[in-house]
Amino acid sequence: MIDPLDKTPLRSIGESPLTPQLAMRVAVLGGIALLLFAIIFFRLWFLQVLTGDQAVVEAANNHVRVVAVAAPRGAVLDRNGNTLVENRPASVMQLDPEQLPVATRTAAATWGQEMTTWVRTPRAKRGPRPAVPAPANAQLAQRYAKLASVLGISTKTINERVTEQLAQLPYANVRVQVDVPAEVRNYILERPGDFPGVSVDQVFVRRYPGGVGAAQLLGAVGQVSPAQLRSSAFRGVVSGAIVGQEGLERSYDRYLRGTDGARSITVDAAGRPKGQRISRETIAGDTVRTSLDANLQRSGEAALAAAIGGGSGTAGAFVAIDPRNGRILALGSAPTYDPSERAKPIATQAEYERRFGAAAGAPLFNRAISGGYPTGSIFKPITALAALDSGTITANTTIDDPGVLTVGTQKFFNAGHAANGPLSLVRALQVSSDVFFYTLGRDTNPLQGQVIQSWARRLGLNRPTGIDLPGESAGTIPDRQWRARQNAKEVAWEKQTGKHCPPTCLYSDKRPWSVGDNIQLAVGQGDVQASPLQMAVAYSALANGGTVLRPHLGLAIESQTGQQLEQIAAPPVRHVAINPSYQQSILDGLHQSTLGDGTSADVFRGWDQAKFPVYGKTGTAERPPRPDQSWYAAYVPSPTTPIVIVATVEDGGFGAEAAAPAVCTMLSTWFKQQNSCSAGSSRTR
Amino acid sequence: MSATTVIKRSEDVKADKALGIELPFDLVLLLGVAGLALCSVLTIAAATANDIPGSPSYFVIRQIIYFVVGSAIAVALWRSDYSRLREIRYFLYGLLIASIMAVIVFGSVARGSRRALDLPFFSFQASELGKILLIVSLAAFTIDMTRRMADGRTTVRLLLIGFAPAALVMLQPDLGSALVFVAITLAVLFIAGVPWQHFAAFGALALAAVVLSLAVLPSVGINVLHSYQTNRLTAFLHPSETSGSAGYQQNQSRIAIGSGEKTGRGAGATQTKYNFLPEHHTDFIFAVVGERWGFAGAALVLSLYALVIWRALRILTMAKNRYGALLAGGIVVMLMFQVFVNVGMTVGIMPITGIPLPLMSYGGSSLIATMIAFGLLQSIYAQGRRAAMSQGRVLQFQ
Structure with a gap:
């Protein structure tokens, strides 16, 4: 064999391409190739192995x-x-934002920013509300117009909704109309070419069966x-x-x-x-089971509406409560509205104002818990309790009622200047003698601790009751400190604004607390403010011997299948010790007022007092310059179904006129009695 | 260096003899090419299954046909002596220039540039075949000037021969092919033994040209490159800034490859399936490989390319004459450049230049041109081997 190495010289350099220079350059090429592959491999390793998981997320987001x-x-x-509230499926017409011109989306974003600035600018300094930009092009305007004619709303409304929603959530579908009728939905779905970018989704809207x-x-x-x-x-x-x-x-x-x-x-x-x-x-x-009684609620709503409709009343409220445990049995406020109306879309702000604004009587305002009113004479049992407890009077103390009480230069009259003569507590409650309670107001004023105010507070006034509803008002029980604070606020207001506080000033007239204030308070007038709910809680405490309840609606949380998941506890707020003999005297007085010549006796003329004794009190609150406000509070004991009901009718006149018949009607429903209630004729506060 | 090569070559002969067979072609190169062809068909099948409703194998069938046609041409070339091509160098160069001109004049417009001639059944991208024509003719001209290789004027002359078609292709405009032409030209000159100093001088000039065309001239209002070309070339430097199409494509490609992780996402490759990955059967096919088969698949494909390039470099050293070595050199660099630029583009380290991935990307012109290149390589191998064996016989005879 021949060693190949020996044959090298035989190859002609001129013919053989593999010169040392070429070999060197091939090696350089090979080296470059190696380097390039190494770079690619490292890059791949980095992308796929080291950071691949990030790319997986990005791909999914894609x-x-x-x-x-x-x-x-x-x-x-x-x-x-x-069932008071349940769901029903409804169709939503929506627009895909991707199908809108880019100009529309940017215009909406700009408008949204302008609105944010506008809202943040103080009312006095800001200019007119930024105008909603017009549709970006004629084609879009045409699309809106077509949709508007089918949906039965205006093109302007569609443009407003699109702009507002795009400004808020730029990439979400724009809800053009919620709760579209089936035939309209089908019409649109059958013509996708006519309505580009429109889709239908299903949502649940609230439904209110049973009226x-x-x-x-x-x-x-x-x-x-x-x-x-x-x-x-x-x-x-x-x-x-x-x-x-x-x-x-x-x-x-x-x-x-x-x-x-x-x-x-x-x-x-x-x-x-x-x-x-x-x-x-x-x-x-989950389902919420409430303590509400559908029948009583319906009856209350109807009775209140009748009381308002049948007289001078403009608004009102009622509360029915179980005096043993604070469960609300019925609670309503007038003027009211059909709740299902609010589950539907409201076309414009103006439409909303027309239906739910102040001009419509502010129907969204729950007067039963949020209304603060002078209570009139239904406050008197609290005054009586304070007077008895402080020893100012006993149950047998007799006070002469000549029709007027003069304190210094001020004269305090009974309603209609009626004179009742000498009377004790029970009789004073029965005929609702103002002078009797004026006297208690005058006599308790110097006492340590302002006993009427302190009893009012102990029974739950001047603070929220803690009901499981939002928006409850605290009310006011005026006393020395409160007046001082009001005066301080007024001074501060005058200092800040540099103006003199007019007679109708926000706060007060800068006078100190006087005996007159206490006299007014004793009959539920003056600066006192309480909601019907607070009065119901106070009457419940009087009825049950001093337990101040936490009124509540929620009883239990239940699963869809009706299984109880959670009991809602509402322990009483506190217990105040009420001397049973004082309680008895007051209850006697309240019962007497529904009997004989009592202030609401004629309202309950046909009522079975033996079976269902009514402990009631009329109230007529003066609210100048407005007409009087009618009040009625009642307690009916029963081993199984005791109840306290408080009702009020704004501008309704005397207590026996408007509120008492409404309460009587509710009691008829509650105790399943024939409704024999009629408007009373008593002209007392 | 030369001695070892001679040893290898003789070992080849010995190995063949030991096997009892004498293969007149490079089996490893053949297997590498066949492997890539298989990868290409599989990847295109996966990437384009949903592209044309009703005909999921539209692209696959065409790619297989191109492979068959390309293979037939390759076999024909392998059986013939590549050295004969030197004799028709003027014709080939003329054909190169003429075909590019024809495209500029008659070509069909696709995405703003004329790159292809619409022939019956086939849209012919002249610049793809042009790459081969340039290698073959430029190598021939280089041989003509071999004796004056150290002369700077020779270098300039050869550069002009190579850059003329590159400049013409730029007019189409087809930046990617122009860059390949430049790479080929430099490769042929490099293998031909042009002195290092000439390359250094050229490098300096090129750098100046890049700075001039990308930075200086645009600032005075003269745009050498189209703005989209400039964007593409610079987008990969700051991918997150460009939400426009260049940055988008590269970002989607990076996401596709990255999300493949180690072993790929298989049929759940959403980047490809839902069209987030653009050009997924042509320029960005490597990203499909990366997403579907992960690092494993991408590494396999890259390894096949490495194999092919290694064999091509080896064939370069085995060539029976300088012409064969120049051809092999041009082909090696053409492949290397295209693979690196294309894969680099998909992994986000190179700009988008519209260069296909040889053998993998869908497209008849590129595929057939690449197969011609492999036919030439096999021919160089066969000729070189025959010369070595005949030398061996002569030696034995002595």
Whole structure:
């Protein structure tokens, strides 16, 4: 064999290409190739192995759009299991923002910023509200017009809704109209070419079977606000979700709202959907069982409406409560509205104002818990208790009622200047003698600790009762300190504004507390303010011997299948010791006032007092320059169904005229009696 | 250096003899090419299954046909002596220039540039075949000037021969092919033994040209490159800033490759499936490989390219004459440049230049041109081997 090495010289250099120079350059090429492959390999290693998980997330974000699926809200039941609120599916017409011109989206964003600035500018300094930009082009305007004619709303409304929602949530579908009738929905779905970018989704809207009313109490739902999203009460709620905003819907939102589900929609690069799956199941909200009695509620709403409609009344409220445990049996406020109206979309702000604004009597305002009124004579039992307890009088103390009480230069008259002659406590309550209680007011004023005020507070006035509804008012029980504070506020106001406080000034007239204030308080007049609910709690305490209840509506949380999940406890706020003999004297007086020549006797003329004794008190609150406000408070003991009802009718006149018949009607319903109630003729406060 | 090569070559012969067979072609190169062809078909099948509703294998069938046609041409070239091509160098160069001109004049417009001639059944991208034509003709001209290789004027002359078609291709405009032409030209000159100093001088000039065309001239209002070309070239430097199409494509490609992780996402490769990855069967096919088969798949494909390039470099050293070595050198650099620039583009380290991935990307012109290159390589191998064996016989005879 020949060693190949020896053959090298035989190869001609001229013919052989493999010169040392070429070999060197080939090696350089090979080296470059090696380097380039190494770079690519390292880069691949970095992308795929070291940071691949990030890319997986990015890839998922690319093709998955997560859309929230609203959970059906829980129902609200009355004490007997009647449904007060439930759900019904409704169609939503929505517009895909991707199908809108870019100009529209940018215009909406700009408008949103202008609005934010405008809202933040103090009212005095800001200019006109920024105008909603017009549709970006004629084609869009035409699309709006077509949609508007089918949906029966104006093009302007559509443009406003689109702009407002785009400004808030730029990438979410724009809800053009909620609760579209089936025929309109079908018409639009059958003509996708005519309505580009329009889709239909299903949502649940609230439904109120049975016509119970209780609109303010049940409340309403609405889109969660940015501020709410930050609060702990709405933890886990996503932007755009529908939550309880008022009434029970708000108080028990945590249970009612359930857990929204999610739907993952797979889309391609052009945004076309390629399929979807449920990525999180919706969990329906729980049911809230309340202590409300649907029958009594209906009766109360009707009676109040009748009391307002049959006289000079303009507004009013009623509260019915179980004096043993604080369960609210009925609670209503007038003027009211059909709660299902608010579940539907309201076209414009003007329309909203017309239906729910101040001109319509502010029907959203729950007067039963949020109204602060002088209570008139239904305050008298509190004065009596304070006088008895402080030893100012005994049950037998007789005071002469000549029709007027003169204190210094001031004269305090009975209603209609009536003179009742000498009377003791029971008789004074029966005929509602003002002079008797004026005297108690005068005599208790110098006492240590302002006994009327302190008893009023002990019975639950001057502070929220703690009912499970939002928006409760605290009311006012005026005393020396309160007047001093009001005066200080007035001085501060004058100092700040540099103006003199006019007679109708916000605060007071800078005079110190006087005996006259206490005399007014003793008959529930002057600066005293309380809600019907607070008076119901005070009367319950008088009725049950001193237990100040925490009024509540919620009884239990139940599952969809009716299983009880949670009992709602509402322990009493406190217990105050009321001497039983004092309690008896006051109750005697209240009972007498529904008998004989008592102030509400003629209202209860046909009532079976032997079976269901009524302990009632009329009240007529003076609110110049307005007409008098009619009040009535009643307690009917019963081993199984005791009840306290307080009703008031604004501008309704005397207590026996408007409020007492309404309470009487409710009692008839509650005790299943023939309704023989009539308006009373008593002209007493 | 030369001695070891001779040893290797003789070992080849010995190995063949030991096996009892004498293969007249490079089996490893053949297997590498076949492997890449298989990868290409599989990847295109996966990437384009949903592209044309009703005909999921539209692109696959065409790619297979191109492979068959390309293979047939390659076999024909392998059986013939590549050295004969030197004799028709003027014709080939003329064909190169003429075909590019024809495209500029008659070509069909796709995305703002004329790159292809619409022939019956086929859209012919002249610049793809042009790459081969340039290698073959430029190598031939280089041989003509071999004796004056140290002369700077020779270098300039050869550069002009190579850059003329590059400049013409730029007019289409097709920046990617122009860059390949430049790479080929430099490779041929490099293998031909042009002195280092000439390369240094050229490098300095090129750098000045880049600075001039990208920075200086645009600032005085003269745009050498189209603005989209400038964007593409610079987008990879700051991908997050450019939400426009250049940055978008590269970002989607990076996401696709990254999300493949170690072993790929298989049928769940959403970047490809839902069209987020642009040009997924042509320029960005490597990203499909990366997403679907992960690092494992991407590494396999890259390894096949490494194999092919290694064999091509080896064939360069085995060539029976300088012409063969120059051809092999041009082909190696053409492949290397295209693979690196294309893969680099998909992984976000190179700009988007519209260069296909040889053998993998869908497209008849590129595929057939690449197969011609492999046919030439096999021919160089076969000729070189025959020369070595005949030398061996002569030696034995003595």
